[in-house]
Amino acid sequence: MSIEDVAPRTTAWTIGRIIEKQLPTPTTVRLRMHVEDRQRHWPGQHYLVRLRAPDDYVAQRSYSVASDSEDPLVEFLVEKLPGGEVSEFLADVAEVGDVLELRGPIGRWFSWDVRTPALCLVGGTGVVPAVAMTRAARRAGRPELLRVLAVARSREELPYADELARAGASLALTRVALDGRPPGPPTASEVAPLLAGVEIAFVCGSSRFAQLGEALLMESGFPVEKIRVEQFGATG
Template sequence: MVAPARTGPWQQATVLEVRSETPTAKTFRLGLSRPAPHLPGQHYVLRLTAPDGYRAQRSYSVASAPGRAEIDLTVELLPGGEVSEFLHEVVEPGDELEVRGPLGGYFAWDGERPALGVAGGSGVVPLMSMLRHAREIGRPELVRLVVSVRSPAALYYRDELPGPQTTLVYTRTAPPGSPRPAGRLTADDLAPAVEDRDVFVCGTPAFCDTATGHLLGLGVPAGRIRVERFGPSG
């Protein structure tokens, strides 16, 4: 995979498409004025500037595969969140936004070593970039995902995510015919996917701690586990 360019200055991005993922999450496809290659797992900072000069910015993981002039950012609507509420309630195709990136090296996947992604809820966003890249280069076996989500209605990328590379764990409501009853993520959910892979864990601090504990219990070396924790930021 081509290494990402060194992070540049702020640039304008045009909103090309807005797509609903769940009742509380939308994906914003942005056309970059100065496209730069990114690695799956990296993120961009998005900045809003009010007429009085007040600025607010938030970091959002890239969900799209690398190698194109646009990026997909999936944003969860947080009550009272000044950035997420503006994006969900105001922004539409044709608008201009200010972004900077790509950023982040620790959680980035090089696209070469086999990887396992373990996601809780919206933590699937950077891992989706990994899965999409593996599928696009014709090597879907490179990436396995285990995604923990409350219910089918809360599942991001529901038309694309399911497949032989993905295990879905529903914690509260499982769909009819699900081979696994609803319940929290367990070591048994992870065991078949561990193999000889680098592991990327993304979700809330509590989810990451639980998942990491299961992985260590399964014998995965701590040095093979990379963790990205997130919390409400608006």
């Protein structure tokens, strides 16, 4: 049974135990968790993570899933934001063995069925859903269905850069040259060739990047109704 054949179910709060924790960069934390009563997910979906203080104060944030549905653990890559209640806790306080409240998977609009030819145009930690899609395509034996253009200031600041490069993703760096490509944001002339045969495009990143990505796709002649945009940023 493939993930596109799984009927959606109402999600409820459950618990997840941190099995692995890594700090790939000074501003990110990678968590791999065992989730109780876990539901299969589509690549592109996310979970809510909820923290509860002793005085019953509650904070929750949404984080995209990096793992594919067959991975025994659910993987998150979280950007540590200055003053971020949840992200700072996950990066600086949470430890292996800790239990967190989770609800998911959530989101059908920004999800991929692993059978429709797709392009991911992603920036910074917005690469996370593209990583899930890449892993799902590889596990399904259909890597040709997905193209990825990932953007960051430098390769060191791009999460999963090596994994994406091995999967054939195109990388665009805005601050340094890469393989003869001058530094700078991607252009419509770089995006257009990647759209041949593509039926749906996913854009994920900061609000500024999301605007750029959507504009590039439309400038390249891609139908706006086939563009799915997810943006993130600090939450007040």
